[in-house]
Amino acid sequence: MDDQQQTHTIDAHFEITEFDETVYDEPAEGPKLTRVRIHKRYHGVIDGAGVVDVLTAQGHDGAGYVASERAEGTLDGRRGTFVIQHGGLAEGTTQRTFGTIVPGSGTGELTGISGRAEEAQREILTLEYTL
Numbered sequence: 001m002d003d004q005q006q007t008h009t010i011d012a013h014f015e016i017t018e019f020d021e022t023v024y025d026e027p028a029e030g031p032k033l034t035r036v037r038i039h040k041r042y043h044g045v046i047d048g049a050g051v052v053d054v055l056t057a058q059g060h061d062g063a064g065y066v067a068s069e070r071a072e073g074t075l076d077g078r079r080g081t082f083v084i085q086h087g088g089l090a091e092g093t094t095q096r097t098f099g100t101i102v103p104g105s106g107t108g109e110l111t112g113i114s115g116r117a118e119e120a121q122r123e124i125l126t127l128e129y130t131l
Helices: none
Strands: 007-025 032-043 046-058 062-075 078-091 094-101 114-121 124-130
Touching: 007 046, 032 062, 078 114
Parallel strands: none
Antiparallel strands: 007 032, 007 124, 032 046, 046 062, 062 078, 078 094, 094 114, 114 124
């Protein structure tokens, strides 16, 4: 690790521009399973777009998702792409999310990016990263 690298924490605001959900399993009992394709438009510290493929389990008493997202654009003025894998679980009103930047996924000026990601707030990606 380069001595010049610092960890940065940002809140990246986005809006969902496209949301396409397909149910692939809906049993009589148990949660339904879906695939979702989401397109995002980031503005602010991240300026660009994201495309996300999500798998969900949606039940009466709980839900969960796992996702892979490629973000493309500029992050703090550096141009490139990187991939985030994230997910979340909900039980009643309790929710928790988790995520990480996929090692080696950075391109362009974002080559070498690493860190964590979380979508704990609606349409805000909190990114803790080192570059």
